[in-house]
Every structure is written in structure tokens, then in C-alpha cells.
Amino acid sequence: MRLTEAQLPWLETHRTDTLGPSLFAIHAFDKAHLVMLAERGIVEPEHVAAMLTALRDMEREGTAKARAEVGGGMHSGEHYLIGRLGEAIGGRVHTGRSSGDLIEVARRMTIRGYVLDILDGLTAVRGALVGLGLANLESVMPGYSHGQHAQPTTLGHWAAMFQVAFSRDHDRLRSCYRRLNLSPAGAAILTGSDFPLDRELVATLLGFDAPLRNTMDAIMSHDLEMEVASALTVLAATIARLADDLILWSTAEFAFVDLPDRFCGTSSIMPQKKNPDGLELMKSAAGQALAGLVGAVIAERGPTGFPILERRHTQDTLWAVGALVGQHLTGLADLLMSMRVDAARMAAAAGEHWAQVTDLSSALVRVCGIDWRSAHQTVALLVRRATESGRSPAQVTPEELDAAAGEVVGHPVGLGAADFAAAMDPRAFVRRRTLLGGPAPDQVCAELTRARTEINDAREEVRVLRDAVASAERELERRVDALVGAPSGGATAGGVGR
């Protein structure tokens, strides 16, 4: 009625096919809003009952199908109800509501579903890392810095590192969940409504912890969306780093691990190829997440209430990345538990390229009383001379060390053969590192054991969050039952979950 021309087709923004995973959230909001309108006496109980009955019919038809057919995107509920019951009844569903709160409620409920899946995925990956680590407490391998052999460590230590890193992602998303699981419902477009809406009730029926406390903020602020995109970006970056490690380790040159064939692809031209497809896709999510975040930040640039349609694309990206990351965590847990590790090859590499010689310097300090800097320089010269003459770590001798010491500190150091050998042994290197957080097997074992308890607690906590959502779903159905005078027959199509 307001405008005089039909909107151009490419402007059509209310399309059901773009609701994607949020369709069920929209449906639940329709029901919860109607329940509240009845309880507050804003709409006559019999009108609400008629509308809820029709929505129950829709569920029997198939909510997604029925909403797709009737069109209207987030307004498909109203379209359906007007189609079935006429405008005089169906035209009451949107009382006190706006596209604004429909979008924001659907956004938060949908993201909530992804976040819960990701939290479960994180506990799965962390569990797999604990398992891998415990099985490899003694699997010595080279640690790298600047891409070069730095010092020996163990695969167990590596696994424990990623376990700790993913535990931070868990903390971040858990903390974010508290800001996320708040209800915009009733905020309409920015001022709420002059109808006496009960925002707490709708929040409760949709599984939210509470209503957002400022209606303009509920619709116009999108920092939460950026926070979610950020949290996914940071998490995806850690996944990508782990994937990059495994891709490198599965090159012919490193050959530390062999991936299960089901995670690999081959080539249409090169018959020998076994490509790490799964790891490449896992890694790929990091770039998509960052791109989504950049898109979100730039889309929101501008005065309050100016960028509205610009936000739509961000939402699609966010949902796509949310789904991807959840899926990749599940895949990663499986891959970590089933890949084959070549511990012998790792161990051989650990001592082949001088990674252990930090401890030759330490030995000079401890045993021979030389200061650290002189010890370090002495060993540096030893390595340089050996490299120049093509001698390997297994071939160098205490005598060569003395020669180097002669050049650096002016006299031989006289490190005994046993001390020399102990200093040059990568396994002993690792065993000596018993300090907090170090790679000594007992130390890593203790940390992984401690982690296992944390993971169990985290898993239980996610279960509690899911239960709260499921319990809200059941309460909503009970209220609908009471209003329509009949049980739902177990239909769950309008579930609050995802």
C-alpha cells in the first residue's frame, strides 16, 4: 500500500530459500509469540488457538516444505496463516513484532545450534588429542622454529599443545554463549511495542537465558555477530595450523604420518596421487572465516540503523562457516584417531640435524662451569665446522668440541664421553625436560590426564546447555497444547534447537 511500483525482482529479500537453517527458529518464534499474545490478552484466545492449530497442521505437512510453498521468507508463517484463516485472523500473528526481531531471534537461535555443535566437536578433538598424546609420550620427534630443526620434543607434547589451544577456543565460545543466548524477541525494530508484550516469557519459551535489556541494542548492535565470526576465525586458524602440520608431515620428504585413505583424494591424470583432501578442506575454513569477519565488519560500517540489508550476506557466511567448522572438528577427531604415525622415522629425524645441541651447551655450563654465552658460541662453532666438513651429529667427538672451545674460550673444556653422549641423545634431551609444561613423558602424561578431566567436565556442561534448550522446546509445546486443547502428537518439527 505504501509504494506505487512492484519491487524489482533482484531486490526480493524475503525469500524462504534464503532462510536456510533459521527456518525452524522462525517457526518456533511464531508459536512462542502467539502463546505470549494469548497469555497477555493481546489477541483473543480463540484466534491464537486457530493460528496455533494451523501451525500444527503445517508441521504435519512438513514445515520447510509448507513455508517454501507459501513464500515470504521470515514472514512465511503470516503468509500461511492468512492463506488458511484469512487476514482477519491470520493478520494478527505479527502484532507487536517486526522483521527486526524475527531476523535477530532467528540469527541467535541458529548460531546457538552451531555453537553447541562446535563445543561438542571441540571436546571430541581434544579427546582424540589426549588419546594420541598418551600413546606417543615417548615418540621423540624434531620440534621446529623458523622451519628449521630447533630441539627434540615428542608427539605427545605436540598433541598436548593443541589440546591446550583448543581448550582456549572452548573457553572463548563458552564465554560468547553467555552473550549469545539472550533474546531479542519483543524488541520489534528498535523500540519494542506499545502492546504489553511479555519479553521474559518468549525468551523462556525459546530457550534463551533472558531478554536483551535494551530494545535498540537488540536490533541495531551487531558486535555479537562479529564476536562469533572472530571466535570462529581464531578456532579455524588453529585447525588450519594443525592441518598444515599434518599436510607437511604427510609429504614424501617428511613422511611422519600416513593418512587414512578415506580422507584422501586421487587424480584424474596422475595415477599415483594420494592427496590430503580432508586436511586441505579443514584448512580452508580459516580463510572463509576471516573473509566472513571482514565482510561483517565492513557491512556494519555506518551510523546506527543505516546498514540493514548489508547485514544479510554476513549472516549467510556466518552460518556456512559455523556448519563447516563443526563438521571439520568431527572429521579431525576421526582423522587424529585413525592416522598412522611413523614413530621410528620421527625419532631418527630428531637427532639427525643438530636439534639436540642446546643441551651440549647446557652441559658445558653445568659440567664445565663455563658461562652460557661462551658455551653457546663454542657449540655453534662445533656445528659450523662439522657442517663444513660434512660430519653428522653421530660422528662428532668430544675432541672436536675441545677444538672449538679452544677457538672460543681459549682452552679445551674436557667434557667426558658419557656426558657428551648424554647431551647428544635426543631421547635423553626430552627426558631431562621435566619442568612444568615440558616434553618429559611423565610431565606430558600428567598434563594429558588432567586435561581428560577438564574435557569430561566440558562435555557435561554442553549437555546441560542442550538440555536447557530441549526443556524449553517441551515447555513451548505444552503451552501450545493447552491453548489448542490437544497434545502435539509428538511433532518436533517446530523444535527450538536447530
Added chain:
Amino acid sequence: MRLTEAQLPWLETHRTDTLGPSLFAIHAFDKAHLVMLAERGIVEPEHVAAMLTALRDMEREGTAKARAEVGGGMHSGEHYLIGRLGEAIGGRVHTGRSSGDLIEVARRMTIRGYVLDILDGLTAVRGALVGLGLANLESVMPGYSHGQHAQPTTLGHWAAMFQVAFSRDHDRLRSCYRRLNLSPAGAAILTGSDFPLDRELVATLLGFDAPLRNTMDAIMSHDLEMEVASALTVLAATIARLADDLILWSTAEFAFVDLPDRFCGTSSIMPQKKNPDGLELMKSAAGQALAGLVGAVIAERGPTGFPILERRHTQDTLWAVGALVGQHLTGLADLLMSMRVDAARMAAAAGEHWAQVTDLSSALVRVCGIDWRSAHQTVALLVRRATESGRSPAQVTPEELDAAAGEVVGHPVGLGAADFAAAMDPRAFVRRRTLLGGPAPDQVCAELTRARTEINDAREEVRVLRDAVASAERELERRVDALVGAPSGGATAGGVGR
């Protein structure tokens, strides 16, 4: 000793002039590390005493100046000590340590300082918003969506929105602080050390809550840096939105606010110009923060331990943005408290462009019993007809509404003159919105009052965090005193703070 050529000059990465604000963190770490080496018996007490005494001398000279002169960047402490005491003594300071933990300790202590400043800045801005909001509970103004007048609201409601938004930034940074304030010290480059380092002691002396629990993670994982960059990006985006609102409102066309001259600039050619320089700079930080985050994520791409120098630039950006955001929050609090608001102009605008007519539809539902959708369409037609004939909201009549109703629902609606007038009054519009989070003055007043308490709690919590850091500083000085056998004389140049 290891390499045979001098490094190219542009490769020099250990430069004191690039340490920036982290120089004092490096200095404190030098001292805490020495204290620990003595307490663990790794270095002789008299050697440690000599080195600590020299560092106290350095403080008297001026730590920044002395370290700049001696060069070596994060290794300037060792350079200085070797220069003063010879390699046989000064060469012992780095025992059990690496560039790795030097960098990471300095990074975290420096960021900690910025985060504390930003938390203080956030409480200042939130306090200013509470003040502005309470002073403008009745200042009716247009609320916007899609850049168009949407519905009347108040400046108080707007201020309350930003107060809530900034409280989320506070939560995010506070939550981040728990992950941030953990000590990498003793992790060396990735495996710690075979010297019996006491990581807990060093952590305590540097004001950290605890040591990080995996030494490889402590050096190689940089998710925390991305999290900080993300948190700054999200916060800066909210600052930018607020700035964009005020920039728009200070255009000649809007003219809702007049900025204090000290926040403005003028022009070298246009004598009349009063430019909102301060707001533009505040807004600018958002782009820099996002750019920094993008740079951080891309720099870290690759297998564990491969990207090392790539990280350096990220750090500079992060520090620059950390400083900027803190400064802008302080400026913003000042600006919000001192800008002039033209409440009369805002109020006049609130009802001039039909923003109030959502409630004319509501009135049709409530008073005349029409369904929402029909009511909405009736009013839409009214607005279209009035717009086409050049009539303003102040001019339309219940008769014109009846005419529109005739076209839409087939009969007049008969809304009385009083109801019509109440529905068309923007002030009444706002007063009717008493629902949770709505713009009704009492509602906003209650929320702002509640916020004031939260802000006081937040301010107190930051004070406690700062006290913990200051207390660690004092403890470090006491231990140094004990080892050198003399009090520091109150020197604070090596402070743990920033």
C-alpha cells in the same frame, strides 16, 4: 660463530628501537629471571648479585636510554651486562632462556597494560553514557532503520544502547584477560630447559596469574594475539558506530549536536570549516584494528614453528591499536560529557516524517479491533496519499484515515480525535513503551541506574587487577634487594606494569 657472513642490515631484527612499550617488560623479565636463577642455584648468588646491581645502575642511568645505547633489542640486557661485567659473568643472564620466551613474555605484559587501560577507558565511556542518558530521558528523537525515520525514541535510550554494547566489550576483554595473564617464561623456544627453572616463581614476580601449561604452546600458539586483535576490532567497531552517529548528527542537515571546538579542526582554505576531527580519528581505529587482525591471521598461516619473523609486524600493529583505542575511549568520554545537544531540534524531527505511525496502526488494532495486517495497510495507504498530496503528519485527520480504511478494509474505522492525536504524538509514543528495554523514560532510567552499579563494580575489579600487578612489582624489588643486599631506593624504572 654459526654463520660465515654478517647478516644483511635490513634483516636486523633485534633492534632496541622496535621494542617500543615492551622494553620495560623485557627489563623486568631480566630481573625476575636472575632472581629465579639464584634461588634455584643455577647461577652462583654472587654472579646474580653482580648482574642485578648492574641492572639497578642501568635504571639510574635510565633504562630506555641505556638499552638503546647498548643495542641488541630484547637482548640489550645481556649486551649491557657483558659490557659491564664481561662474558664470564654477564654471559650467564640468558641461561635457560630463549628469544622465544623473551618475546612472548614482553608481548603479554605489554598487551596486559593496554587491556587494563582500555578497561578503565570503557568504564569512563559507560559512565559518560549513563550521565548523558539520565540527562536525556525525555529527549525524544527519531530512531532510524535503513537510514530512514523508523520510530521515535529518546537520546537516553540511544545512550543506554551504547552503554550495554560497551559492557559486552568489557566482558570480552575481561574474559580474554584470564587467558592473557599467564606466563610463557621458562618455555624458552618450545621445550623449556634442562636447567631446573622455577616457572611459577617467575610468573609470580611478573604479575602473571600462573604459568602456561605447555611450553610449546607458550611460544608457538598465537591464538591469543588473534583474540586480542578481534576484541579490539569489535570494540573499535562500536566506537566507530557511535562516532558515525555523532558525525551524522553534526552535519548541517541533521544538526542534532554541536561538538566542543577542542575536538574539531578547521581548514587552510575554507574559513568556515569546523571539522569533527576527533570523531574521525576515533572511527579510524576500527579499520586499523581489522587490518591488524587480517595481518595477524595471515602472518600465522603455516605449520607450527614456521612463521616466526612474520609475527613481528603483527605485534607492532597490535600495540599501536591497543594504545589508540585506550586513548580514544578517554577522548570519547570527555566528548560525550561536553557536547551540546539540540533537544528541541531532535524533538521536532521525531514527528515530522511519519515515524510515529506504527502506533496509529496499533490504535486501530486496540481501539477498533482490526487485525494488525489490515491496520498496517490502512495506515500505509494514508501515508502514501498524504505524501502524494504534500500533507504533513501534523495535517492529516481522522477523516483521511477513514478514507484509507475504506479502500483497504471496506469501511471507515472511526478512530476518535483524542485517540488519533495520542497515536500521532511522538512523546506519547515513547511514553507508551514501558516494556523491558523500551524507551519509556522510567524504563531507561531504571536500566541506567542498574548500569551505574555494574560500572562501579567493573571499575573496582580493574583496580584489583592493577593492584595485583603492582604488588608483584614490589615483591620483585624486595627479592632483588635481598640478593644485592640493598634497597632499590625507590627506583621503579623496571616496573612490571607498562
Added chain:
Amino acid sequence: MRLTEAQLPWLETHRTDTLGPSLFAIHAFDKAHLVMLAERGIVEPEHVAAMLTALRDMEREGTAKARAEVGGGMHSGEHYLIGRLGEAIGGRVHTGRSSGDLIEVARRMTIRGYVLDILDGLTAVRGALVGLGLANLESVMPGYSHGQHAQPTTLGHWAAMFQVAFSRDHDRLRSCYRRLNLSPAGAAILTGSDFPLDRELVATLLGFDAPLRNTMDAIMSHDLEMEVASALTVLAATIARLADDLILWSTAEFAFVDLPDRFCGTSSIMPQKKNPDGLELMKSAAGQALAGLVGAVIAERGPTGFPILERRHTQDTLWAVGALVGQHLTGLADLLMSMRVDAARMAAAAGEHWAQVTDLSSALVRVCGIDWRSAHQTVALLVRRATESGRSPAQVTPEELDAAAGEVVGHPVGLGAADFAAAMDPRAFVRRRTLLGGPAPDQVCAELTRARTEINDAREEVRVLRDAVASAERELERRVDALVGAPSGGATAGGVGR
């Protein structure tokens, strides 16, 4: 045969539904490759004829439908041919080819189609701007800097600015096209083939200007993809700026333009809303383009030949943005030609807020011989005094100017009433700016007339590029005809275009 497990379902990367617009390019490459295999004697003519005949059958069925049914994504041609002719014949189509060149050929041909559409869209928008500008040579309006009224200009000058800006986009994309329209065909995965492929022939039949001159580069380098993403980002940023201008100008406060209703949306709650949906969507593409570029750059990070699957998502984004930008240019040209301009309101605004006073300073220099800086300061004081006392530009007098001069230069300046009035007239301000590129109507008229010729040349040049592609399509069909011994019957389903 190579691997022992079925690939996980979520790893399936060869899916026809992800080919999108590149499906027809794949089809054309299948045909051109077969023609070349026959002409080089690599596959027997009768085998090639059988395969080409089958592909002609596929076209009659509907290429997209048939390929979707048979699956295999870019390998759907081979799947189809093996299904119809058995492996002994159909298994020959991929001789000397790899997924590598299939992907790259399809990518370039698909992007080529978008670039040609965008070049046409650019000429349309530039044409519309010329029209708008010529109709508004005298439409004086405020020009802004720092969001404040800076100096008077005209809408014609504004239109001419965007015409020039879009001409640079045209140049960039035209220059990019020369690097884009080169053929990767025959590069296989990185070394080409030991079959005697004729790369020039395939290039010609697919409408490319020439083959790429290094086979590893053809597959492994993706700088071109980044360049295209960059060019779209820059172009989309200019579209977004123009959209931002019009969004601002269509606010109630500015009200300089009124958008056609077909480019607008309304609200489900606010009956009065007329939202600039079309402009918001146009603006939105800029963020998506930048996000796509960020995604592309990060996806490609790594050693040559390592990131392969990471690239896939980039391609989707690039194609989506390519389509969006083309569509938005067409929409923008329509909008520019049909929006209503309120020239009277613009003109009134031009002199209301002191934008003209740069020329009052000039007058003091020219007429009164005062130096520029003193003149500027004198007028600055005049504006300040007038603002403080609430006097408007229309109210100030030469006497007030003399008073300000007294304070600044120590004596009155004595500017006559006529000179004063001329200096304070925004229309005269504009008319005086006859310098190259300035807003004087004759100057803008000359530039727009000159632009019209350039646009015609540009349009003609795009037509020539399209003709070259169409001519290659026809040549391909002629060669197929010759091999299968029958004309195609006019089928164009396998067109080389898009």
C-alpha cells in the same frame, strides 16, 4: 584403484552442482579438446566423432541437466561418454588433460563472461551519469568535506566525478582482460603432456587470445584471480560510495533525491517506511568483494602446488561477486536515469551554511590586496562571530566583515557591496570555477561531452571482444560439424560465452 577406502562424503569435491556458471565452459573445452585430439592424430577420428556426436546428443537433452544427472562435476563429460560409449571409447576424452587445466580453463572463461558483462554495465552507468550531469550543469549543491559543507558545486560536477572514476574501473578491467583471456588448456597439472597437444588450436577454439606461456604457471599461479578480485573490490567500492551518497541524500534530513519506488522496500511494522533497498544491496557488494579477496589471498598462502582445494571456495565467491557487480551496474544505470532530483532544495542548501566563503577570502585578496592567509583568517572570524550571534550567510554585511578585519589585520578592508554579494552567491561561486576540471557549467559540459565519445568507443570495444568470442564459438561448431559429418542444427548449448 589407488586408494582402499571410499572417500568421506563431505570430501566429494567433483560435484556438478558446484560448477555453477562454469558448466558450459567445461562443455566447450570437452569439445575443443576432442577436436584437437583428432586433428593431432592422438585419438582416432572415428572415436572422436563418436564422442562429439554423443556430446551433441547431450546438448539436445540439455547440457546442464544431462551433466547434473551423470555427476562427476568437471568430469561429467567423461562420465557421460563412458556411460554412453564404454570406457574403450569414452575413456579417451581425458587423454593429455588433467583436472588442473579443466578448472583453470573453466575459471577463466567464466570470469571472462562476467568481465564482459561488467564492462557493458560500466558503459551503461557512465552513460547515465553523462545524462544526469548534462541535465544538472546548473544544479548548484553543497560539496562536502569531513561531512561538513565545504564549497558549492553542482550535481553535474558530481556526476562527472563518478563518470571519471568508473572510466578508471573500465581501464583496469580492460587491462586485466588482456592477462585473463589466455588459455591454460594443455597445461594439464603443471608440465603439460607427452602427447603432442596443440595448445594454440584449443586456445583459438575457446576464444582465448593465446596460450599461457608456461604450463606450471598456467595451473599454479593465481595472481590473476587476486587481480580480478581486486578490480571488483575497487569497482564495488566506488559503487558503494555512490550508493552512500544517494542513501544520505534520500534521508529525510537531506532530501536531495527521491528514489523510484521499484528500488525500495517497506516494513512489516512501520507503515510509512520507504527503504532504499536497492542502494543498500549495491553497497553490500563492496564488502563481499573485499571479503572474497581476503579469502583468495589467504587461501593461496603456501608453497607452489600446496594449496589446491583451498582455492575452490574463492572461485565461488569470485563468481558470486562477478554476477552481483554486473547486475548492480545495470540497476544503477536505471536508478540514475529515473530518480527525482530536488534541485531547489539542493540550491537552497548550497549557501545556507557558509560553504561559499572561500570566495569571500579570495575577494579580499583580489580586490583588497590582502594576502591569502590574512584574508582567510578575517573571514574565519566573521563566520565565528556570525555563528555565535545566530546570523546566517544571508544576513551578514560588509560592515561585519570590516569589523572582523579590524581584529585580524588592524583595519577595515572596504569590500564593496557588489563584490561582497558576488562573493556570497553560491551560483556565482560555481560559475567562477572555469579552470580545468572545475564545476563551472561550460567546463563540466565540455568534459561530459568528451566522456560521451570515450564511452561510445568503450562500448564498441566491448562489442569487438564479444564478437571474437562468438566467432570462436562458431569456428568450434564448424570443426565439430566436419568431424561428425553433420551440422549442429544451430545448437548453442555448448557456447564458449557464459
Added chain:
Amino acid sequence: MRLTEAQLPWLETHRTDTLGPSLFAIHAFDKAHLVMLAERGIVEPEHVAAMLTALRDMEREGTAKARAEVGGGMHSGEHYLIGRLGEAIGGRVHTGRSSGDLIEVARRMTIRGYVLDILDGLTAVRGALVGLGLANLESVMPGYSHGQHAQPTTLGHWAAMFQVAFSRDHDRLRSCYRRLNLSPAGAAILTGSDFPLDRELVATLLGFDAPLRNTMDAIMSHDLEMEVASALTVLAATIARLADDLILWSTAEFAFVDLPDRFCGTSSIMPQKKNPDGLELMKSAAGQALAGLVGAVIAERGPTGFPILERRHTQDTLWAVGALVGQHLTGLADLLMSMRVDAARMAAAAGEHWAQVTDLSSALVRVCGIDWRSAHQTVALLVRRATESGRSPAQVTPEELDAAAGEVVGHPVGLGAADFAAAMDPRAFVRRRTLLGGPAPDQVCAELTRARTEINDAREEVRVLRDAVASAERELERRVDALVGAPSGGATAGGVGR
């Protein structure tokens, strides 16, 4: 005079210390503008002569030093002249000019300098790649896809790929230079001036090809800045890829190359470390460039003339990246010419991991008449069987191939021993690839020879561009000489270059 409070210190945007490399451009513009003001009679010749004389004095003092002392940033020229000559004379230098064109002129001249340096750097790198390639036409090595051994190629082919890639960067920057080297001078803030400025003359004296043709565009459009940032991003991404290849190749596991020690760093804890510092820093520029581009795009978001100060940070970033990229290209050329290649190790790797078996499939097609898909599957099974039984490419036999063929095609293929051996020889693999762009030594040699000519032409073209700038500098000095009545005495401090 306009404002009533002193600006806050952190708002000070006109600071000489932030002019960086643009200071000399500002200086040259001051001089060229004065020359033009005199020639057009806008300022009296004697006033201009006095000012030019003072600027010549400034050059003798040291332009950078004098401008830093007098302060005022881009307005330091005016500050200096007023300080020396009083406002009545020195206050005339800014006649007809604004901060707007000062900023834009300085930006373009500064970027021009970087682009010229980068173009020279590109020819140096391309020359080094030609040299490296020609020296390694027969250096067989593995080519990779998905990080796995794909097919044998040569180091010469690899070098030729990067030569081609960098030639596209050259084209992009050369094309960009045409849009870059246009003069904003005389555009003032957006409308030019009512003084009769000669924009062509100033353009000529500053070495620009022509004035920009719309004064609003000259100041307000920043697409060029984004284009430059994009071009640097794409170029830096290619540098980063090359660096990533060499970093990987210099791992202990690959060990294909050994870097000159001067490009490397060592460790403060690990005595053996030789870190590829130079390559890491080269790689690092890619992230900084992308971050800069993101910052630029987001900074410019908004209506025309609104984002002004937001742009300042972009400029700093752009200049930093411009300098970095130029420097890295020079370093890269040196590194490529001086690194040691282990051709024997590369060659051994080329055949060790089945990279050659694409040609075993080809042989089955060519010699045995089997279709490609069956041949490919046969060889795939051969590789799988051999891998499972631990047999290497050097160990497999024609009999094993027949066994695989039996399983796949139902009968042995009978490939003779000589054909089998030829198919399995990586050197022969490469030699067979004589197609356009392939790795056969003669083919690569021809391409590199052709490239050498192109590079010479490119180098000559850059020389011509530099000469044009230098010639403008001389002409400016001649005009200054004429006005001040004395030669400059060879001072070049005000040079137009960089």
C-alpha cells in the same frame, strides 16, 4: 580564528614527522605552485621571488631539518615563509590551494617513487630468474600438487614460471602508473579555485603526465590508492609464494637449496640454528600489504567527502609497504643469484615417489592402444600394490604392470622393457614435454631467452619514465632560477623524484 578552543594534542594531524617520504614532494609543490602563481600574475613576481629565494635558503639549511623545526606538516612551507617574510608576503604561498591538493599531490609523487623502484626491482628479480633458469634447464626435480609429488619438472621450468608471474606484476604496475601519474594540483579541496590557476603548468613542473580532469574526483576519489594497494598485495603474494618454496626447500627434510649466510639468522639458545630470516621477512610483506588494503577499503567507506582523516593511516601503511616491497625485490634478486642448489638431491627425489607414472599411463595408450582411463587405472593399481609391498619405483617391473592390467583390463599389456624404462625415467619425462610452455630444456630455454628481451625492454621503459621525472625537476629549477634571478647552485633537495 574560527574555533574557540585549542585543539586537543592527540588530534594534531599536521605534523612534519608524519610526512615521511612525502616531504620532498610537498617542497617541490610549494615551488611549482609559486612559479605558476607568478606566471599567471596571481601573486606579484617580487613576492614570488622572495618566497622562492627563501625556499632556496631552506634547501641550503636542509629541507627536512628546516621543515621539522618550523612544524606544520604539509603546511611547513607556509610556516617557514611567514616566519621569514611575514604574513604579508609568506601568507601568499597558499593562494588557490588547499590541504586537499597538497595531500593528494604528495601522495601521488611519493607512490610514484616507490612504483619506479619496484619496477626496477621486478626487472632485477626477473633477470635473476632467467639466469637461474638457464643454469638449471636440466635440473630435474619433483613438481608438487596438493603438497604431494605430482610430476617431474625442472628448476628451470620453475624459474620460468615465476619470471612470467612477475612480468604480470610489471604489467599491472605499469598500467597503474598511467592512472597514477596525473596531477591533482589545482583541485584545492574539490572545486579548484576562482583564481586563474594553470593546472597544466604545475602538472608539467612536477613530472605528471597531465592534470586529473575533474577537481572533485582529484581529491575525493581514492580508488587509485586501493588499486596501488591491490597491486602491491598481488605482487607481495607472489614474492611470498616464492619465499615459501625456498623456505620449504631449505628445510632439513627437503634440503634442495642452501641459502647464503647473510640472508640468515641464528638463535640465542640453539647453537646450530640457521634461520631463513630474509625469506621470512620477504614473505611477511604480503600480509602487511593485504592488511593495508583492507584498512584502505574500510577507511574510505562512506559518502563522498565524509572520510577524510580516516585516510591518513592508509597512506602510512601504503608507503611502508611500498618501501618494503622495493627492498625485498632487490634482496630477492641477490638471493636467487647466490643461493646454492643441490641439483643431485632434487634429481634423486624426482623419481623416488612415483611422480613419473603419468607417462607410464601414456605409454600404455600410445604403445598398447589402451584407452586413457583404463591405462590410468592400471597404473594406479600398480602403484598401490607396490606401495603396500614396500617396493620402490626403481624396483617395479613390467611383469607387475601386467599383473595390474590383468585386474583392471582383463589381460596383460605387454609393455616392453625399453618402453617401461623410458616411461619410468624422470629425465626422459621432462625431455618429452616439448609442447608450448612445457619443461623440456629447449622449450624453457626458448622462453627464457624471449623473456630476456622483454626484461631489457621493460628496464629501458622504466629508465624513460625516470628521465621524464628528472627532466621536470630540471625544468622546475630553471623556472625558479628565472624568477629569483640566480641559478640554484645545484641544490637538489627539492627534487621531484623521491
